[in-house]
Amino acid sequence: xxxxxxxTYNALKTVLxxxxxxxxxxxxxxxxxxxxEDKVPMTERSRNRLFVNMDDCIGCDQCARACPVSCIQIDTxxxxxxxxxxxxSNGKKKMLWITKFEIDIAKCCYCSLxxxxxxxxxxxxxxxxxFSEFERDNLKFNFAxxxxxxxxxxxxxxxxLQAEKAAAAAKPITPTETKQ
Amino acid sequence: MYEILTNLLNNTIIAYIISAILPLFVFILxxxxxxxxLERKVSAFMQDRLGPNxxxxxxxxxxxxxxxxxxxxxxxxAAGTDKWFFNFAPVLVFIGSYAVFAAIPFxxxxxxxxxxxxLFYIVAVxxxxxxxxxxxxxxxxxxxxxxxxxxxxxxxxxxxxxxxLVVLTIVMITGSLNLNFISDIQTQYFWNWYIxxxxxxxxxxxxxxxxxxxxxxxxxxxxxAEVNRTPxxxxxxxxxxxxxxxxxxxxxxxxxxxxxxxxxxFAVSAIxxxxxxxxxxxxxxxxxxxxxxxWLIPIEQLFWFTIKGLFFVFVQMWLRWTLPRLRxxxxxxxxxxxxxxYAFVNLIIVGIILLF
Numbered sequence: 001x002x003x004x005x006x007x008t009y010n011a012l013k014t015v016l017x018x019x020x021x022x023x024x025x026x027x028x029x030x031x032x033x034x035x036x037e038d039k040v041p042m043t044e045r046s047r048n049r050l051f052v053n054m055d056d057c058i059g060c061d062q063c064a065r066a067c068p069v070s071c072i073q074i075d076t077x078x079x080x081x082x083x084x085x086x087x088x089s090n091g092k093k094k095m096l097w098i099t100k101f102e103i104d105i106a107k108c109c110y111c112s113l114x115x116x117x118x119x120x121x122x123x124x125x126x127x128x129x130x131f132s133e134f135e136r137d138n139l140k141f142n143f144a145x146x147x148x149x150x151x152x153x154x155x156x157x158x159x160x161l162q163a164e165k166a167a168a169a170a171k172p173i174t175p176t177e178t179k180q
Numbered sequence: 181m182y183e184i185l186t187n188l189l190n191n192t193i194i195a196y197i198i199s200a201i202l203p204l205f206v207f208i209l210x211x212x213x214x215x216x217x218l219e220r221k222v223s224a225f226m227q228d229r230l231g232p233n234x235x236x237x238x239x240x241x242x243x244x245x246x247x248x249x250x251x252x253x254x255x256x257x258a259a260g261t262d263k264w265f266f267n268f269a270p271v272l273v274f275i276g277s278y279a280v281f282a283a284i285p286f287x288x289x290x291x292x293x294x295x296x297x298x299l300f301y302i303v304a305v306x307x308x309x310x311x312x313x314x315x316x317x318x319x320x321x322x323x324x325x326x327x328x329x330x331x332x333x334x335x336x337x338x339x340x341x342x343x344x345l346v347v348l349t350i351v352m353i354t355g356s357l358n359l360n361f362i363s364d365i366q367t368q369y370f371w372n373w374y375i376x377x378x379x380x381x382x383x384x385x386x387x388x389x390x391x392x393x394x395x396x397x398x399x400x401x402x403x404x405a406e407v408n409r410t411p412x413x414x415x416x417x418x419x420x421x422x423x424x425x426x427x428x429x430x431x432x433x434x435x436x437x438x439x440x441x442x443x444x445x446f447a448v449s450a451i452x453x454x455x456x457x458x459x460x461x462x463x464x465x466x467x468x469x470x471x472x473x474x475w476l477i478p479i480e481q482l483f484w485f486t487i488k489g490l491f492f493v494f495v496q497m498w499l500r501w502t503l504p505r506l507r508x509x510x511x512x513x514x515x516x517x518x519x520x521x522y523a524f525v526n527l528i529i530v531g532i533i534l535l536f
Contacts, residue, residue: 018502032230
């Protein structure tokens with residue numbers, strides 16, 4: 001009998017305790033973030049969309065080789081000795097024209113492995129994460145600064161230079177051959 | 181209300197129809213729309229969320245949008261169901277909860293039927309909903325529906341006993357089953373309410389107070405169980421039975437169950453209000469009496485009745501978002517081992533007090 005009354009008392013008491021807790025929560029401001037309007041700032045080392053700062057890129061292809069899913073495609077053309085491409089922000093001399101620097105974000109697995117090998121720290125993760133598209137092809141981001149015609153011109157320049165070099169190399173060789 | 185309309189229209193049939201339809205469109209539908217919104221907001225705030233806030237001002241039109249969605253939905257009737265009963269069950273459930281409103285006094289001039297057996301009628305007619313629920317579960321030809329329906333029937337019938345015992349206690353004190361009369365004698369100030377021992381300043385009043393509070397707690401718990409709400413929602417138990425007896429229902433038939441549930445919530449709150457908290461009576465006099473506008477009093481009474489009813493609906497929601505669901509055996513234990521003995525003891529003690 002005593003236990004019975006004690007049980008009743010405990011039941012009512014615990015219900016009231018629970019009700020007090022929920023009532024207090026009625027007045028606690030909500031923790032909801034109204035997403036499209038308010039956004040949580042991404043954390044410092046969050047991994048989202050890649051970005052390449054082409055001013056600093058030397059076209060070394062290390063990021064493309066580090067990529068486990070091969071989503072980075074780089075084509076480079078050697079610069080002519082007469083051309084000056086300037087230097088990167090940390091003092092490295094740029095030697096290559098980058099005719100193609102394409103990242104297929106649809107393939108990207110956000111592993112950040114391409115970021116570490118970059119000698120000039122020009123490829124990095126940004127905090128942009130809203131880039132959904134209806135067409136998969138729209139997710140191919142081309143970072144190369146050269147236009148197609150410029151790229152073709154650079155290629156033609158190189159081919160011309162190589163031809164000249166080959167021609168230049170061909171001349172001195174012939175006399176040596178004749179000597180032997 | 182019926183008498184007024186009869187005098188106004190000189191036609192009993194039209195007066196019947198209007199007074200029967202009025203609570204639905206004036207009260208239950210707006211209330212259900214508001215209560216669903218309130219429920220979602222209360223649950224959201226209790227869980228530190230925001231709740232619906234995109235449709236209309238602060239999400240006020242959310243339930244209207246929900247109803248529009250439900251109307252557009254395809255009405256699916258599964259092949260194995262017993263079509264006739266399947267289609268009739270939601271109507272019957274709604275009839276059960278709607279019929280209760282006939283005897284509830286919304287204000288001193290607005291009562292569906294001012295019948296002398298009001299409380300008895302309410303206790304009896306709310307049993308129709310049980311038949312509807314069992315019909316829904318059985319006709320669905322679905323094991324979850326049937327289990328839910330059987331649980332519901334067991335639960336509702338068990339919990340009608342403590343409800344009836346508490347109602348009996350009140351009837352013993354007032355000597356009337358007429359809800360309008362019961363509301364009417366708790367007039368003037370809140371200390372005349374039956375939760376505070378009823379009108380008049382006698383020794384009996386003060387002796388009754390603790391037993392009236394016990395009676396209130398008992399009837400509140402048992403009516404909560406009768407309308408199948410958490411913590412007594414084992415008939416619907418989402419985590420065990422999909423959705424209980426309305427698993428197979430879609431579109432407007434589902435909306436009927438939903439409407440019946442919310443109408444029931446208000447009905448039981450209204451009963452508790454009427455017998456313990458003065459019904460439509462204001463807790464501290466009327467503004468209409470103060471400034472001499474007698475026509476204002478019934479409107480004020482409707483206001484107080486709605487406020488009190490909504491408060492108890494709010495407490496039901498509050499409990500829903502506080503307590504976890506009871507197990508089936510715990511539910512039966514609570515009813516048969518705790519509520520019924522307490523209600524009986526309460527009844528006997530109140531009887532002894534009233535003898536002197």
